[in-house]
Amino acid sequence: MVPLHYYLIVSAIVFAIGVLGVLIRRNLIVILMSIELMLNAVNLTFIAFSRFLGSMEGQVVVFFVMAVAAAEAVIGLAIIISVFRHRQTLDPQEMQLLKW
Amino acid sequence: MVTPASSIVAYDLLRWIVLIPLLASVINLFWGRALGKNSAGALASAAVGASFALALYVFWQLPATGIFRDLVYTWFESGSFRVNLSFQVDALTAVMLLVVTGIGFLIHVYSLGYMGHDDGMVRFFVYLNLFIFFMLLLVMGDNLLILFVGWEGVGLCSYLLIGFWYHDHNNTIAGNKAFIVNRIGDFGFLLGILLLVTELGRQGIWTLDFLELQGHVQMLSPAIISLITFLLFVGATGKSAQLPLFVWLPDAMAGPTPVSALIHAATMVTAGVYMTARLHFLFALAPSTLSVIAWIGAATAFFAATIAVTQNDIKKVLAYSTVSQLGYMFLAVGIGAFSAAIFHVFTHAFFKACLFLGSGSVIHALGGEQDMRKMGGLKAHMPRTYWTYVIATLAIAGIPFTAGFFSKDLILWQTFSHGATLQWGIVLITAGMTAFYMFRQLFMVFHGECRADAHAKAHLHESPAVMTMPLVILAIGSIFAGWLGAPEYLWGSRWDHWLAGVFGAAPAHHGSVSTEIMITLITLAVVAVGIGLAYAKYGRTDSKVGASVDSGSILYRLSLNKYYVDEIYDGVFVRPFTACSQFFAQIIDPSVIDGAVNGIAAATRGMSSIWVGLQTGNVQHYLAAFLVGTLALLAYCLGQL
Numbered sequence: 022m023v024p025l026h027y028y029l030i031v032s033a034i035v036f037a038i039g040v041l042g043v044l045i046r047r048n049l050i051v052i053l054m055s056i057e058l059m060l061n062a063v064n065l066t067f068i069a070f071s072r073f074l075g076s077m078e079g080q081v082v083v084f085f086v087m088a089v090a091a092a093e094a095v096i097g098l099a100i101i102i103s104v105f106r107h108r109q110t111l112d113p114q115e116m117q118l119l120k121w
Numbered sequence: 122m123v124t125p126a127s128s129i130v131a132y133d134l135l136r137w138i139v140l141i142p143l144l145a146s147v148i149n150l151f152w153g154r155a156l157g158k159n160s161a162g163a164l165a166s167a168a169v170g171a172s173f174a175l176a177l178y179v180f181w182q183l184p185a186t187g188i189f190r191d192l193v194y195t196w197f198e199s200g201s202f203r204v205n206l207s208f209q210v211d212a213l214t215a216v217m218l219l220v221v222t223g224i225g226f227l228i229h230v231y232s233l234g235y236m237g238h239d240d241g242m243v244r245f246f247v248y249l250n251l252f253i254f255f256m257l258l259l260v261m262g263d264n265l266l267i268l269f270v271g272w273e274g275v276g277l278c279s280y281l282l283i284g285f286w287y288h289d290h291n292n293t294i295a296g297n298k299a300f301i302v303n304r305i306g307d308f309g310f311l312l313g314i315l316l317l318v319t320e321l322g323r324q325g326i327w328t329l330d331f332l333e334l335q336g337h338v339q340m341l342s343p344a345i346i347s348l349i350t351f352l353l354f355v356g357a358t359g360k361s362a363q364l365p366l367f368v369w370l371p372d373a374m375a376g377p378t379p380v381s382a383l384i385h386a387a388t389m390v391t392a393g394v395y396m397t398a399r400l401h402f403l404f405a406l407a408p409s410t411l412s413v414i415a416w417i418g419a420a421t422a423f424f425a426a427t428i429a430v431t432q433n434d435i436k437k438v439l440a441y442s443t444v445s446q447l448g449y450m451f452l453a454v455g456i457g458a459f460s461a462a463i464f465h466v467f468t469h470a471f472f473k474a475c476l477f478l479g480s481g482s483v484i485h486a487l488g489g490e491q492d493m494r495k496m497g498g499l500k501a502h503m504p505r506t507y508w509t510y511v512i513a514t515l516a517i518a519g520i521p522f523t524a525g526f527f528s529k530d531l532i533l534w535q536t537f538s539h540g541a542t543l544q545w546g547i548v549l550i551t552a553g554m555t556a557f558y559m560f561r562q563l564f565m566v567f568h569g570e571c572r573a574d575a576h577a578k579a580h581l582h583e584s585p586a587v588m589t590m591p592l593v594i595l596a597i598g599s600i601f602a603g604w605l606g607a608p609e610y611l612w613g614s615r616w617d618h619w620l621a622g623v624f625g626a627a628p629a630h631h632g633s634v635s636t637e638i639m640i641t642l643i644t645l646a647v648v649a650v651g652i653g654l655a656y657a658k659y660g661r662t663d664s665k666v667g668a669s670v671d672s673g674s675i676l677y678r679l680s681l682n683k684y685y686v687d688e689i690y691d692g693v694f695v696r697p698f699t700a701c702s703q704f705f706a707q708i709i710d711p712s713v714i715d716g717a718v719n720g721i722a723a724a725t726r727g728m729s730s731i732w733v734g735l736q737t738g739n740v741q742h743y744l745a746a747f748l749v750g751t752l753a754l755l756a757y758c759l760g761q762l
Contacts, residue, residue, distance in 0.1 A: 044745050117738030 028069035186622035202327035306359015313352030361393030378481030415455025422448025524603030556651030
């Protein structure tokens with residue numbers, strides 16, 4: 022059986038990739054995908070602990086997270102489409118109106 | 122001295138005397154334009170007429186020593202200190218009440234004609250009714266605070282009416298001048314009231330009520346009473362145009378002529394005399410203040426008369442004449458002859474209102490001309506105005522058996538018998554000058570050849586009946602009003618008996634009847650000299666009225682330029698004050714006040730400029746900061762474990 026910390030390491034790596042993607046990518050769609058990566062990394066952690074502890078609560082939370090992620094993806098993509106129609110770009114560096 | 126409380130009778134009618142003019146004023150204020158000029162004017166006049174009728178009724182019912190009182194409600198109450206909104210009528214108030222509403226009614230009627238062509242007629246009547254309201258508050262209030270409210274209110278109305286024709290900037294300035302000079306006096310007045318209240322309060326008596334004050338003033342020390350009365354008199358010098366605060370009254374002639382007649386001759390300017398008479402129990406305890414008042418009164422009478430003799434503006438002559446006559450009243454107050462002072466207020470109201478309204482009639486006929494050098498010969502064109510003017514002139518000059526004769530003679534006689542020979546001499550000469558400048562005016566305006574320009578000549582006309590009827594009534598009053606106060610050697614004075622309930626018994630005369638007749642004859646001789654001089658210089662057909670201006674002796678020029686008092690005040694007070702204001706407005710305000718406010722803003726902005734760079738608007742920067750913060754918190758929490 023694969024030990025718990027393997028899952029945790031993979032999860033941490035995926036999460037870090039997600040964080041980096043959010044911080045440095047120049048495309049809103051990729052940023053949204055990176056957010057999904059982070060969510061899934063967390064999901065992986067939940068599943069691993071659920072299995073390790075023999076408790077079902079972690080898996081229940083994962084279902085919630087997936088439901089929220091689906092909704093978030095829908096709304097996020099809708100916003101992105103709307104932004105693109107207005108600005109003809111998806112580069113977050115081009116969207117800096119809200120500042121002093 | 123203290124009036125027994127049993128003679129106070131509750132009388133709910135009194136409030137309506139005050140309220141009716143206020144109601145009319147409010148109605149005209151909101152619906153006057155809808156009513157139209159003439160109905161608004163008629164409403165205003167009817168309101169004052171109704172007040173007059175009520176006042177007559179109250180007067181009819183009033184017993185000689187009794188007091189009617191109408192408690193409307195308690196204004197405020199703090200411990201034992203209680204101020205009521207309540208009115209009282211005693212013999213003194215009844216006199217003032219009849220003068221204010223009676224003369225006020227006649228002047229309202231006159232204004233219907235005089236202001237008939239004016240677009241602001243509705244506004245005029247709103248102000249005029251408001252004035253009557255405040256004046257009635259002043260004379261009917263039963264405590265000093267109500268009196269003070271009325272006092273300030275009439276000042277406000279005076280300001281509004283002087284600047285009535287506000288399109289001319291000079292009128293606005295004249296209004297401001299009247300208001301500001303009055304404020305200076307009122308400051309003293311207010312200090313006097315406050316001092317009186319707190320000093321009595323220190324003795325345990327918290328009151329502003331006249332009757333209670335009268336019962337308790339003996340508790341105060343003479344020095345305090347002197348100070349209080351002096352401060353109150355400062356207020357009177359402002360309101361009643363005495364030296365040194367008389368300068369506003371001649372300028373107040375910028376207002377419409379009915380206003381000059383009502384406010385600046387018959388009623389408001391006598392408020393100072395009324396106030397001293399109302400507080401006679403206080404003034405009687407302050408001989409030093411009384412002597413100051415006597416001297417200021419005599420000096421003002423003389424000083425103003427010397428200016429009046431050379432003025433060429435028909436209303437300016439009357440204005441200085443008013444100042445001079447007010448001086449007589451204060452002289453009477455100063456020698457303790459309050460009854461004589463109020464008597465002169467009463468008679469003066471008739472003949473001076475008649476003179477002002479007559480001058481208004483002349484100005485009206487000449488289309489706004491006020492320079493007497495451009496008048497003359499109007500006798501033939503406006504007979505009714507002329508004859509009423511003659512009667513009023515005779516009255517003010519003190520020709521026997523006119524109103525002015527009785528009242529002025531009474532003051533002169535009382536002054537002499539009181540032993541104030543020097544003041545008597547001064548006002549005796551003043552009486553001569555009064556006769557001179559009044560007959561000079563009469564000759565310049567109505568006699569000789571008409572010097573008006575052709576245009577004015579063309580539409581010379583006698584004023585309509587709505588204007589001449591008040592003149593006739595006032596002229597009748599100018600003769601008979603004085604008969605109430607005839608000296609003992611004629612048929613005796615009903616006046617002193619009437620006011621005895623307020624002022625106590627008339628002061629015992631120190632002189633014999635023969636001396637009194639002698640004094641009268643001397644006065645008449647001086648008056649005759651004045652009239653003779655006026656005739657010699659202005660009355661003869663060959664006199665050159667226009668040329669007389671060139672007789673430029675120093676005294677003449679001093680008098681013509683009003684002793685440069687305005688210029689001196691301008692240099693000593695107004696200019697330094699303006700310079701001071703300019704300094705604060707242009708140096709202190711921009712640098713210190715604005716500097717402080719703007720400095721705080723600039724400091725905030727400078728501080729924020731350091732941090733403003735953090736806000737890039739780039740969402741990824743925020744997320745990075747968020748990440749760093751989360752990690753830091755995480756590290757902290759882990760460190761705590």
